[in-house]
Amino acid sequence: MAHAPNVGLDLYHQGHRTRLKWHRLRCRLADPLFSAETMAKGFQVGASMELDLRVRADGGFVVLHDADLQGETTGHGPVREANAETIRSARMLSGGTAPILSEDLAHMLKSAHPEARLQFDVKDTLATIGDKGLSHLRDYFANAGRSIIISGGDLDFIAHLANTMPDIRRGIDPTDKLRDLLDAEGPRMVEETLIADINGPTQPDMVYLSWPLILKANELGLDLIAVCHAESKLVDAWTFNLADPEAGFSDVEWQRFSALMALKPDQVTTDEAPATERAWLKRISP
Template identity: 60%
Template sequence: MTRLLDAQGLEISHGGHRTRLKWHRLRKRFADPLFSAEVMAEGFAAGASMELDLRVRADGGFVVLHDEDLEGETSGHGPIAEKTISGLRGVLMQEGGRPLILSEDLAAMMQSTHPAALLQFDMKDDYEAIGARGIEHLAAHFRDIAASVIVSAGSLDLIVAVKEKLPHLLRGIDPTDKLYDISKANGWKAVEMELRADLSGPTEPDTIYLHWPLILEAANAGLDMIALCQDEGKRVDAWTFTLKDPEAGFSEEEWLNISALMALKPDQITTDEAPATERAWRRRMMA
Protein backbone atom coordinates (compact mmCIF):
# COMPACT_ATOMS: atom_id res chain seq x y z
CA MET A 1 0.00 0.00 0.00
CA THR A 2 1.21 3.51 -0.79
CA ARG A 3 2.26 5.35 2.35
CA LEU A 4 0.63 8.70 3.03
CA LEU A 5 3.76 10.69 2.28
CA ASP A 6 4.42 8.73 -0.92
CA ALA A 7 0.98 9.30 -2.45
CA GLN A 8 1.47 9.99 -6.17
CA GLY A 9 -2.03 11.04 -7.12
CA LEU A 10 -2.86 7.96 -9.15
CA GLU A 11 -5.99 6.60 -7.46
CA ILE A 12 -8.17 6.44 -4.36
CA SER A 13 -10.10 3.43 -3.07
CA HIS A 14 -13.41 2.99 -1.30
CA GLY A 15 -15.37 -0.15 -0.51
CA GLY A 16 -13.10 -2.31 -2.63
CA HIS A 17 -13.50 -0.02 -5.67
CA ARG A 18 -10.52 1.79 -7.15
CA THR A 19 -11.03 5.19 -8.78
CA ARG A 20 -8.26 6.63 -10.92
CA LEU A 21 -7.32 10.28 -10.53
CA LYS A 22 -6.82 11.96 -13.89
CA TRP A 23 -4.40 14.86 -14.17
CA HIS A 24 -6.38 17.69 -15.76
CA ARG A 25 -4.62 19.62 -18.56
CA LEU A 26 -1.34 17.82 -17.76
CA ARG A 27 -1.23 19.24 -14.24
CA LYS A 28 -0.46 16.97 -11.33
CA ARG A 29 -0.93 19.99 -9.06
CA PHE A 30 -2.71 23.26 -9.77
CA ALA A 31 0.63 25.04 -9.26
CA ASP A 32 2.12 23.13 -12.20
CA PRO A 33 2.33 25.06 -15.47
CA LEU A 34 -0.47 24.43 -17.94
CA PHE A 35 0.22 21.57 -20.40
CA SER A 36 3.64 20.73 -18.97
CA ALA A 37 5.77 18.29 -20.98
CA GLU A 38 7.74 17.57 -17.81
CA VAL A 39 4.61 16.58 -15.87
CA MET A 40 3.47 14.46 -18.81
CA ALA A 41 6.80 12.62 -18.81
CA GLU A 42 6.41 12.02 -15.07
CA GLY A 43 2.92 10.68 -15.63
CA PHE A 44 4.10 8.38 -18.42
CA ALA A 45 6.72 6.93 -16.06
CA ALA A 46 4.26 6.49 -13.17
CA GLY A 47 1.38 5.03 -15.18
CA ALA A 48 -0.91 8.02 -14.61
CA SER A 49 -4.12 8.92 -16.37
CA MET A 50 -3.75 12.39 -17.92
CA GLU A 51 -5.69 14.77 -20.13
CA LEU A 52 -4.66 17.37 -22.67
CA ASP A 53 -6.56 19.56 -25.12
CA LEU A 54 -5.89 19.62 -28.85
CA ARG A 55 -6.59 22.43 -31.31
CA VAL A 56 -6.35 21.90 -35.05
CA ARG A 57 -3.85 23.90 -37.12
CA ALA A 58 -4.25 25.23 -40.66
CA ASP A 59 -2.04 22.41 -41.99
CA GLY A 60 -4.18 19.64 -40.45
CA GLY A 61 -1.89 18.99 -37.49
CA PHE A 62 -2.60 19.86 -33.87
CA VAL A 63 -1.21 21.84 -30.95
CA VAL A 64 -1.75 21.20 -27.25
CA LEU A 65 -3.85 24.20 -26.21
CA HIS A 66 -7.36 24.79 -24.87
CA ASP A 67 -8.43 28.12 -26.36
CA GLU A 68 -9.14 28.73 -30.05
CA ASP A 69 -6.92 31.83 -30.08
CA LEU A 70 -3.28 32.08 -29.05
CA GLU A 71 -3.83 35.06 -26.76
CA GLY A 72 -4.07 34.20 -23.08
CA GLU A 73 -2.25 30.88 -23.03
CA THR A 74 0.72 31.83 -25.23
CA SER A 75 2.90 34.66 -26.48
CA GLY A 76 1.26 34.45 -29.90
CA HIS A 77 -1.71 36.16 -31.49
CA GLY A 78 -4.62 35.12 -33.68
CA PRO A 79 -6.70 31.99 -34.28
CA ILE A 80 -4.82 28.69 -34.03
CA ALA A 81 -6.80 27.35 -37.00
CA GLU A 82 -4.99 29.89 -39.20
CA LYS A 83 -1.49 28.85 -38.08
CA THR A 84 0.83 26.23 -39.60
CA ILE A 85 3.56 24.28 -37.84
CA SER A 86 6.18 26.80 -38.93
CA GLY A 87 4.11 29.66 -37.58
CA LEU A 88 3.87 28.05 -34.13
CA ARG A 89 7.45 26.89 -33.58
CA GLY A 90 8.52 30.24 -32.14
CA VAL A 91 5.42 30.74 -29.99
CA LEU A 92 5.88 30.18 -26.24
CA MET A 93 3.56 29.37 -23.37
CA GLN A 94 2.81 32.32 -21.09
CA GLU A 95 3.81 30.26 -18.05
CA GLY A 96 7.56 29.80 -18.00
CA GLY A 97 8.21 30.65 -21.65
CA ARG A 98 8.04 26.97 -22.62
CA PRO A 99 7.67 25.88 -26.26
CA LEU A 100 4.29 24.63 -27.41
CA ILE A 101 3.68 20.90 -27.67
CA LEU A 102 2.77 20.08 -31.27
CA SER A 103 1.19 16.78 -32.25
CA GLU A 104 4.44 15.73 -33.92
CA ASP A 105 6.31 16.27 -30.64
CA LEU A 106 3.60 14.46 -28.71
CA ALA A 107 3.84 11.36 -30.88
CA ALA A 108 7.59 11.20 -30.30
CA MET A 109 7.14 11.51 -26.52
CA MET A 110 4.70 8.59 -26.46
CA GLN A 111 7.02 5.94 -27.86
CA SER A 112 7.95 4.65 -24.40
CA THR A 113 5.57 4.73 -21.42
CA HIS A 114 4.40 2.75 -18.40
CA PRO A 115 1.86 0.13 -19.58
CA ALA A 116 -0.84 1.61 -17.32
CA ALA A 117 -0.42 5.16 -18.65
CA LEU A 118 -3.51 6.63 -20.31
CA LEU A 119 -3.60 9.94 -22.19
CA GLN A 120 -6.87 11.62 -23.13
CA PHE A 121 -6.92 13.72 -26.28
CA ASP A 122 -9.77 16.16 -25.68
CA MET A 123 -10.53 17.54 -29.14
CA LYS A 124 -11.70 21.14 -28.84
CA ASP A 125 -12.69 21.57 -32.51
CA ASP A 126 -15.58 19.83 -34.24
CA TYR A 127 -15.41 17.52 -37.23
CA GLU A 128 -16.22 20.32 -39.65
CA ALA A 129 -13.05 22.14 -38.55
CA ILE A 130 -10.80 19.08 -38.30
CA GLY A 131 -12.05 17.21 -41.34
CA ALA A 132 -10.57 14.17 -43.05
CA ARG A 133 -7.12 15.76 -43.19
CA GLY A 134 -6.97 16.08 -39.41
CA ILE A 135 -8.10 12.48 -38.94
CA GLU A 136 -5.41 11.38 -41.39
CA HIS A 137 -2.85 13.29 -39.34
CA LEU A 138 -3.92 11.47 -36.18
CA ALA A 139 -3.71 8.15 -37.99
CA ALA A 140 -0.24 8.89 -39.36
CA HIS A 141 1.22 9.95 -36.01
CA PHE A 142 -0.66 7.91 -33.40
CA ARG A 143 -1.25 4.54 -35.02
CA ASP A 144 1.80 2.92 -33.38
CA ILE A 145 2.46 4.38 -29.94
CA ALA A 146 3.25 2.83 -26.59
CA ALA A 147 0.75 4.68 -24.40
CA SER A 148 -2.97 4.02 -24.42
CA VAL A 149 -4.93 6.93 -25.89
CA ILE A 150 -8.57 7.87 -25.52
CA VAL A 151 -10.00 10.47 -27.90
CA SER A 152 -12.88 12.56 -26.57
CA ALA A 153 -14.93 15.34 -28.11
CA GLY A 154 -18.23 17.14 -27.95
CA SER A 155 -18.65 16.40 -31.66
CA LEU A 156 -20.13 12.92 -32.10
CA ASP A 157 -19.37 13.05 -35.83
CA LEU A 158 -15.70 13.48 -34.98
CA ILE A 159 -15.69 10.48 -32.64
CA VAL A 160 -17.38 8.33 -35.30
CA ALA A 161 -14.69 9.40 -37.80
CA VAL A 162 -11.96 8.46 -35.29
CA LYS A 163 -13.62 5.08 -34.76
CA GLU A 164 -13.62 4.36 -38.48
CA LYS A 165 -10.01 5.44 -39.09
CA LEU A 166 -8.40 4.46 -35.76
CA PRO A 167 -10.55 1.70 -34.28
CA HIS A 168 -7.84 0.65 -31.82
CA LEU A 169 -7.99 3.99 -29.95
CA LEU A 170 -10.40 4.30 -27.05
CA ARG A 171 -13.21 6.81 -27.42
CA GLY A 172 -15.05 9.07 -25.00
CA ILE A 173 -18.05 11.39 -25.18
CA ASP A 174 -19.25 14.18 -22.91
CA PRO A 175 -23.03 14.74 -23.03
CA THR A 176 -23.00 16.93 -19.91
CA ASP A 177 -24.28 20.20 -21.39
CA LYS A 178 -27.03 18.41 -23.29
CA LEU A 179 -28.11 16.46 -20.22
CA TYR A 180 -28.22 19.59 -18.05
CA ASP A 181 -30.54 21.21 -20.59
CA ILE A 182 -32.76 18.13 -20.78
CA SER A 183 -33.00 17.85 -16.99
CA LYS A 184 -34.23 21.42 -16.74
CA ALA A 185 -36.67 21.15 -19.64
CA ASN A 186 -38.01 17.60 -19.35
CA GLY A 187 -36.81 16.00 -16.12
CA TRP A 188 -34.59 13.10 -15.15
CA LYS A 189 -36.50 10.36 -16.98
CA ALA A 190 -35.76 12.17 -20.22
CA VAL A 191 -32.11 12.44 -19.15
CA GLU A 192 -31.99 8.69 -18.61
CA MET A 193 -33.47 8.01 -22.05
CA GLU A 194 -31.01 10.37 -23.76
CA LEU A 195 -28.02 8.92 -21.92
CA ARG A 196 -29.05 5.38 -22.84
CA ALA A 197 -29.28 6.48 -26.48
CA ASP A 198 -25.74 7.90 -26.31
CA LEU A 199 -24.38 4.71 -24.77
CA SER A 200 -25.76 2.59 -27.61
CA GLY A 201 -25.06 5.13 -30.33
CA PRO A 202 -22.62 4.96 -33.26
CA THR A 203 -19.65 6.39 -31.32
CA GLU A 204 -19.44 3.15 -29.29
CA PRO A 205 -17.76 5.02 -26.41
CA ASP A 206 -15.51 3.43 -23.81
CA THR A 207 -15.84 6.32 -21.34
CA ILE A 208 -18.57 8.83 -20.54
CA TYR A 209 -17.41 12.18 -19.14
CA LEU A 210 -19.89 13.77 -16.75
CA HIS A 211 -19.72 16.88 -14.56
CA TRP A 212 -19.60 15.63 -10.98
CA PRO A 213 -22.36 18.00 -9.69
CA LEU A 214 -24.64 16.64 -12.43
CA ILE A 215 -23.92 13.10 -11.22
CA LEU A 216 -24.83 14.01 -7.63
CA GLU A 217 -27.89 16.01 -8.65
CA ALA A 218 -29.17 13.06 -10.65
CA ALA A 219 -28.44 10.64 -7.80
CA ASN A 220 -30.42 12.81 -5.40
CA ALA A 221 -33.32 12.57 -7.86
CA GLY A 222 -33.03 8.77 -7.98
CA LEU A 223 -30.98 8.38 -11.18
CA ASP A 224 -27.62 6.65 -10.76
CA MET A 225 -25.90 7.74 -13.97
CA ILE A 226 -22.67 5.92 -13.11
CA ALA A 227 -24.40 2.58 -12.56
CA LEU A 228 -26.42 3.10 -15.73
CA CYS A 229 -23.23 3.57 -17.76
CA GLN A 230 -21.33 0.76 -16.05
CA ASP A 231 -24.22 -1.66 -16.62
CA GLU A 232 -23.69 -1.00 -20.33
CA GLY A 233 -19.96 -1.75 -20.03
CA LYS A 234 -18.89 1.92 -20.06
CA ARG A 235 -16.52 3.73 -17.73
CA VAL A 236 -17.41 7.05 -16.13
CA ASP A 237 -15.08 10.01 -15.57
CA ALA A 238 -16.43 12.58 -13.11
CA TRP A 239 -14.97 16.02 -13.83
CA THR A 240 -13.44 18.29 -12.39
CA PHE A 241 -13.11 17.94 -8.60
CA THR A 242 -10.31 20.18 -7.29
CA LEU A 243 -9.54 20.96 -3.67
CA LYS A 244 -9.69 24.65 -2.80
CA ASP A 245 -6.98 24.22 -0.16
CA PRO A 246 -4.72 21.28 -1.08
CA GLU A 247 -2.63 21.60 2.08
CA ALA A 248 -5.61 21.58 4.45
CA GLY A 249 -7.43 18.78 2.62
CA PHE A 250 -11.18 18.47 2.28
CA SER A 251 -13.45 21.11 3.72
CA GLU A 252 -16.60 19.67 5.23
CA GLU A 253 -18.59 20.53 2.10
CA GLU A 254 -15.93 18.97 -0.14
CA TRP A 255 -15.87 15.87 2.04
CA LEU A 256 -19.64 15.44 1.79
CA ASN A 257 -19.44 15.79 -2.00
CA ILE A 258 -16.46 13.49 -2.56
CA SER A 259 -17.93 10.89 -0.19
CA ALA A 260 -21.24 10.92 -2.06
CA LEU A 261 -19.41 10.73 -5.38
CA MET A 262 -17.14 7.86 -4.32
CA ALA A 263 -20.15 5.94 -2.98
CA LEU A 264 -21.40 5.86 -6.59
CA LYS A 265 -18.09 4.26 -7.69
CA PRO A 266 -16.86 6.36 -10.60
CA ASP A 267 -14.07 4.81 -12.62
CA GLN A 268 -12.14 8.06 -12.71
CA ILE A 269 -12.18 11.56 -11.23
CA THR A 270 -10.62 14.48 -13.07
CA THR A 271 -8.71 16.85 -10.79
CA ASP A 272 -6.10 19.61 -10.78
CA GLU A 273 -4.82 18.39 -7.39
CA ALA A 274 -4.27 14.65 -7.71
CA PRO A 275 -1.65 14.03 -4.98
CA ALA A 276 -3.46 16.32 -2.53
CA THR A 277 -6.75 14.53 -3.20
CA GLU A 278 -5.14 11.16 -2.56
CA ARG A 279 -3.50 12.41 0.64
CA ALA A 280 -6.72 14.02 1.88
CA TRP A 281 -8.69 10.84 1.20
CA ARG A 282 -6.18 8.69 3.10
CA ARG A 283 -6.19 11.05 6.04
CA ARG A 284 -9.96 10.80 6.32
CA MET A 285 -9.86 7.03 5.97
CA MET A 286 -7.16 6.72 8.63
CA ALA A 287 -9.16 8.98 10.95
Protein backbone atom coordinates in the same frame (compact mmCIF):
# COMPACT_ATOMS: atom_id res chain seq x y z
CA MET B 1 -2.54 -2.43 -8.93
CA ALA B 2 -1.73 -0.27 -5.89
CA HIS B 3 0.85 2.52 -6.19
CA ALA B 4 2.97 4.40 -3.68
CA PRO B 5 0.81 7.05 -1.98
CA ASN B 6 0.99 10.81 -2.51
CA VAL B 7 1.75 10.60 -6.23
CA GLY B 8 -1.82 11.38 -7.20
CA LEU B 9 -2.69 8.31 -9.25
CA ASP B 10 -5.71 6.60 -7.75
CA LEU B 11 -8.03 6.07 -4.79
CA TYR B 12 -9.61 2.88 -3.47
CA HIS B 13 -13.08 2.56 -1.97
CA GLN B 14 -14.91 -0.68 -1.20
CA GLY B 15 -12.60 -2.61 -3.51
CA HIS B 16 -13.12 -0.21 -6.42
CA ARG B 17 -10.24 1.66 -7.99
CA THR B 18 -10.86 5.25 -9.04
CA ARG B 19 -8.09 6.85 -11.07
CA LEU B 20 -7.20 10.50 -10.55
CA LYS B 21 -6.81 12.27 -13.89
CA TRP B 22 -4.41 15.20 -14.12
CA HIS B 23 -6.48 17.98 -15.72
CA ARG B 24 -4.66 19.93 -18.46
CA LEU B 25 -1.39 18.21 -17.52
CA ARG B 26 -1.26 19.64 -14.01
CA CYS B 27 -0.59 17.96 -10.67
CA ARG B 28 -1.34 21.25 -8.91
CA LEU B 29 -3.21 24.38 -9.93
CA ALA B 30 0.07 26.23 -9.44
CA ASP B 31 1.78 24.13 -12.14
CA PRO B 32 2.21 25.54 -15.66
CA LEU B 33 -0.63 24.73 -18.04
CA PHE B 34 0.08 21.91 -20.51
CA SER B 35 3.61 21.25 -19.28
CA ALA B 36 5.77 18.73 -21.15
CA GLU B 37 7.70 18.21 -17.91
CA THR B 38 4.54 17.20 -16.04
CA MET B 39 3.51 14.93 -18.89
CA ALA B 40 6.90 13.21 -18.82
CA LYS B 41 6.49 12.68 -15.07
CA GLY B 42 3.04 11.23 -15.63
CA PHE B 43 4.31 8.88 -18.31
CA GLN B 44 7.02 7.70 -15.90
CA VAL B 45 4.71 6.89 -13.00
CA GLY B 46 1.70 5.66 -15.00
CA ALA B 47 -0.69 8.56 -14.49
CA SER B 48 -3.95 9.29 -16.24
CA MET B 49 -3.71 12.75 -17.83
CA GLU B 50 -5.75 15.07 -20.03
CA LEU B 51 -4.80 17.68 -22.59
CA ASP B 52 -6.61 19.78 -25.19
CA LEU B 53 -5.81 19.70 -28.89
CA ARG B 54 -6.26 22.27 -31.65
CA VAL B 55 -5.64 21.56 -35.32
CA ARG B 56 -2.91 23.50 -37.18
CA ALA B 57 -2.89 24.80 -40.76
CA ASP B 58 -0.66 21.90 -41.86
CA GLY B 59 -3.05 19.27 -40.47
CA GLY B 60 -1.06 18.52 -37.33
CA PHE B 61 -2.19 19.45 -33.83
CA VAL B 62 -0.93 21.47 -30.88
CA VAL B 63 -1.70 21.15 -27.18
CA LEU B 64 -3.82 24.24 -26.59
CA HIS B 65 -7.34 24.96 -25.40
CA ASP B 66 -8.07 28.29 -27.05
CA ALA B 67 -8.79 28.82 -30.76
CA ASP B 68 -6.35 31.74 -30.92
CA LEU B 69 -2.65 31.56 -30.13
CA GLN B 70 -2.69 34.71 -28.00
CA GLY B 71 -4.98 33.02 -25.48
CA GLU B 72 -2.20 30.81 -24.08
CA THR B 73 1.00 31.68 -25.97
CA THR B 74 3.09 34.63 -27.13
CA GLY B 75 1.87 33.99 -30.68
CA HIS B 76 -1.03 35.68 -32.44
CA GLY B 77 -3.83 34.63 -34.75
CA PRO B 78 -6.02 31.55 -35.13
CA VAL B 79 -4.28 28.26 -34.33
CA ARG B 80 -5.84 26.66 -37.42
CA GLU B 81 -4.01 29.18 -39.62
CA ALA B 82 -0.56 28.58 -38.08
CA ASN B 83 1.94 25.93 -39.13
CA ALA B 84 4.27 23.90 -36.90
CA GLU B 85 7.27 26.25 -37.30
CA THR B 86 5.25 29.30 -36.32
CA ILE B 87 3.86 27.59 -33.25
CA ARG B 88 7.24 26.21 -32.18
CA SER B 89 8.63 29.77 -32.17
CA ALA B 90 5.95 30.88 -29.68
CA ARG B 91 6.16 30.34 -25.92
CA MET B 92 3.50 29.35 -23.44
CA LEU B 93 2.38 32.24 -21.26
CA SER B 94 2.29 29.75 -18.38
CA GLY B 95 5.79 28.33 -17.94
CA GLY B 96 7.57 29.93 -20.90
CA THR B 97 8.19 26.67 -22.77
CA ALA B 98 7.37 25.89 -26.40
CA PRO B 99 3.88 24.51 -27.05
CA ILE B 100 3.66 20.73 -27.36
CA LEU B 101 2.98 19.52 -30.90
CA SER B 102 1.24 16.25 -31.76
CA GLU B 103 4.51 14.94 -33.17
CA ASP B 104 6.04 15.45 -29.71
CA LEU B 105 3.15 13.53 -28.15
CA ALA B 106 3.63 10.58 -30.48
CA HIS B 107 7.33 10.43 -29.65
CA MET B 108 6.81 10.66 -25.87
CA LEU B 109 4.09 8.02 -25.88
CA LYS B 110 6.63 5.42 -27.01
CA SER B 111 8.28 5.47 -23.56
CA ALA B 112 5.12 5.73 -21.45
CA HIS B 113 4.47 3.46 -18.47
CA PRO B 114 2.03 0.64 -19.40
CA GLU B 115 -0.63 2.14 -17.11
CA ALA B 116 -0.21 5.71 -18.36
CA ARG B 117 -3.33 7.05 -20.10
CA LEU B 118 -3.57 10.26 -22.09
CA GLN B 119 -6.88 11.85 -23.04
CA PHE B 120 -6.88 13.97 -26.19
CA ASP B 121 -9.79 16.41 -25.79
CA VAL B 122 -10.12 17.72 -29.34
CA LYS B 123 -11.61 21.21 -29.40
CA ASP B 124 -12.22 21.58 -33.14
CA THR B 125 -15.07 20.22 -35.26
CA LEU B 126 -14.79 17.54 -37.92
CA ALA B 127 -15.21 20.20 -40.61
CA THR B 128 -12.32 22.27 -39.20
CA ILE B 129 -10.05 19.25 -38.73
CA GLY B 130 -10.60 18.13 -42.32
CA ASP B 131 -8.93 15.35 -44.24
CA LYS B 132 -5.41 16.54 -43.41
CA GLY B 133 -6.08 16.47 -39.69
CA LEU B 134 -7.73 13.07 -39.85
CA SER B 135 -4.82 11.66 -41.83
CA HIS B 136 -2.40 13.09 -39.27
CA LEU B 137 -4.22 11.37 -36.41
CA ARG B 138 -4.16 8.06 -38.26
CA ASP B 139 -0.49 8.39 -39.21
CA TYR B 140 0.73 9.29 -35.73
CA PHE B 141 -1.70 7.60 -33.34
CA ALA B 142 -3.47 4.68 -35.01
CA ASN B 143 -1.09 2.31 -33.22
CA ALA B 144 -1.26 4.03 -29.83
CA GLY B 145 -3.53 1.26 -28.57
CA ARG B 146 -4.92 1.70 -25.06
CA SER B 147 -2.49 4.50 -24.19
CA ILE B 148 -4.80 7.23 -25.47
CA ILE B 149 -8.48 8.09 -25.53
CA ILE B 150 -9.87 10.74 -27.87
CA SER B 151 -12.83 12.87 -26.83
CA GLY B 152 -14.47 15.96 -28.26
CA GLY B 153 -17.56 18.11 -28.31
CA ASP B 154 -18.29 17.31 -31.96
CA LEU B 155 -20.05 13.93 -31.94
CA ASP B 156 -19.66 13.68 -35.74
CA PHE B 157 -15.89 13.71 -35.21
CA ILE B 158 -16.06 10.99 -32.56
CA ALA B 159 -18.37 8.89 -34.75
CA HIS B 160 -15.92 9.29 -37.64
CA LEU B 161 -13.11 7.99 -35.43
CA ALA B 162 -15.22 4.96 -34.56
CA ASN B 163 -15.25 4.07 -38.25
CA THR B 164 -11.71 5.03 -39.25
CA MET B 165 -9.70 4.33 -36.07
CA PRO B 166 -11.76 1.64 -34.31
CA ASP B 167 -8.88 0.51 -32.07
CA ILE B 168 -8.58 3.96 -30.44
CA ARG B 169 -10.74 4.46 -27.37
CA ARG B 170 -13.29 7.27 -27.56
CA GLY B 171 -15.09 9.49 -25.05
CA ILE B 172 -18.21 11.66 -25.07
CA ASP B 173 -19.45 14.33 -22.69
CA PRO B 174 -23.25 14.73 -22.67
CA THR B 175 -23.23 16.77 -19.44
CA ASP B 176 -24.83 19.97 -20.76
CA LYS B 177 -27.63 18.13 -22.52
CA LEU B 178 -28.34 15.87 -19.56
CA ARG B 179 -28.27 18.76 -17.10
CA ASP B 180 -30.89 20.63 -19.13
CA LEU B 181 -33.03 17.50 -19.46
CA LEU B 182 -32.85 16.80 -15.74
CA ASP B 183 -34.17 20.27 -14.99
CA ALA B 184 -36.84 20.24 -17.69
CA GLU B 185 -38.08 16.65 -17.88
CA GLY B 186 -36.66 14.67 -14.98
CA PRO B 187 -34.55 11.55 -14.38
CA ARG B 188 -36.38 9.11 -16.67
CA MET B 189 -35.70 11.17 -19.81
CA VAL B 190 -32.09 11.66 -18.73
CA GLU B 191 -31.60 7.92 -18.39
CA GLU B 192 -33.18 7.20 -21.78
CA THR B 193 -31.08 9.88 -23.48
CA LEU B 194 -27.85 8.70 -21.87
CA ILE B 195 -28.45 5.12 -22.94
CA ALA B 196 -29.23 6.29 -26.48
CA ASP B 197 -25.99 8.31 -26.60
CA ILE B 198 -23.96 5.39 -25.28
CA ASN B 199 -25.36 3.06 -27.93
CA GLY B 200 -25.17 5.62 -30.73
CA PRO B 201 -22.66 5.96 -33.58
CA THR B 202 -19.86 7.34 -31.37
CA GLN B 203 -19.51 3.94 -29.61
CA PRO B 204 -17.78 5.52 -26.59
CA ASP B 205 -15.58 3.73 -24.11
CA MET B 206 -15.71 6.55 -21.55
CA VAL B 207 -18.51 8.93 -20.57
CA TYR B 208 -17.46 12.26 -19.06
CA LEU B 209 -19.97 13.73 -16.59
CA SER B 210 -19.66 16.67 -14.22
CA TRP B 211 -19.65 15.57 -10.60
CA PRO B 212 -22.42 18.05 -9.60
CA LEU B 213 -24.68 16.50 -12.26
CA ILE B 214 -23.88 13.01 -10.98
CA LEU B 215 -24.77 13.94 -7.40
CA LYS B 216 -27.89 15.89 -8.36
CA ALA B 217 -29.22 13.00 -10.45
CA ASN B 218 -28.48 10.59 -7.62
CA GLU B 219 -30.45 12.72 -5.18
CA LEU B 220 -33.38 12.37 -7.60
CA GLY B 221 -33.02 8.59 -7.70
CA LEU B 222 -30.92 8.17 -10.85
CA ASP B 223 -27.42 6.67 -10.60
CA LEU B 224 -25.80 7.84 -13.84
CA ILE B 225 -22.61 5.89 -13.14
CA ALA B 226 -24.57 2.67 -12.68
CA VAL B 227 -26.38 3.32 -15.97
CA CYS B 228 -23.03 3.62 -17.75
CA HIS B 229 -21.57 0.58 -16.02
CA ALA B 230 -24.61 -1.48 -17.03
CA GLU B 231 -23.71 -0.63 -20.63
CA SER B 232 -20.04 -1.58 -20.00
CA LYS B 233 -18.86 2.06 -20.18
CA LEU B 234 -16.41 3.81 -17.87
CA VAL B 235 -17.21 7.12 -16.18
CA ASP B 236 -15.01 10.15 -15.57
CA ALA B 237 -16.39 12.61 -13.00
CA TRP B 238 -15.05 16.12 -13.64
CA THR B 239 -13.57 18.42 -12.22
CA PHE B 240 -13.18 18.24 -8.44
CA ASN B 241 -10.72 20.68 -6.86
CA LEU B 242 -10.13 21.27 -3.17
CA ALA B 243 -10.64 24.88 -2.11
CA ASP B 244 -7.62 24.54 0.21
CA PRO B 245 -5.32 21.73 -1.00
CA GLU B 246 -3.04 22.02 2.03
CA ALA B 247 -5.87 21.76 4.56
CA GLY B 248 -7.65 18.92 2.75
CA PHE B 249 -11.40 18.36 2.60
CA SER B 250 -13.72 20.75 4.36
CA ASP B 251 -16.73 19.02 5.88
CA VAL B 252 -18.93 20.08 2.95
CA GLU B 253 -16.35 18.94 0.40
CA TRP B 254 -15.98 15.62 2.18
CA GLN B 255 -19.73 15.08 2.18
CA ARG B 256 -19.86 15.64 -1.57
CA PHE B 257 -16.70 13.75 -2.47
CA SER B 258 -17.50 10.72 -0.32
CA ALA B 259 -20.99 10.61 -1.85
CA LEU B 260 -19.39 10.67 -5.30
CA MET B 261 -16.93 7.91 -4.43
CA ALA B 262 -19.73 5.74 -3.07
CA LEU B 263 -21.14 5.68 -6.63
CA LYS B 264 -17.82 4.23 -7.86
CA PRO B 265 -16.63 6.49 -10.68
CA ASP B 266 -13.78 5.00 -12.68
CA GLN B 267 -11.95 8.30 -12.80
CA VAL B 268 -12.08 11.73 -11.17
CA THR B 269 -10.63 14.73 -12.97
CA THR B 270 -8.73 17.18 -10.77
CA ASP B 271 -6.08 19.89 -10.92
CA GLU B 272 -4.85 18.81 -7.48
CA ALA B 273 -4.26 15.05 -7.73
CA PRO B 274 -1.59 14.50 -5.02
CA ALA B 275 -3.44 16.81 -2.59
CA THR B 276 -6.71 14.99 -3.25
CA GLU B 277 -5.05 11.66 -2.58
CA ARG B 278 -3.50 12.93 0.68
CA ALA B 279 -6.81 14.38 1.81
CA TRP B 280 -8.62 11.13 1.00
CA LEU B 281 -6.13 8.98 2.89
CA LYS B 282 -6.31 11.31 5.88
CA ARG B 283 -10.09 11.07 6.02
CA ILE B 284 -10.31 7.28 5.64
CA SER B 285 -7.48 6.46 8.01
CA PRO B 286 -8.70 4.94 11.29
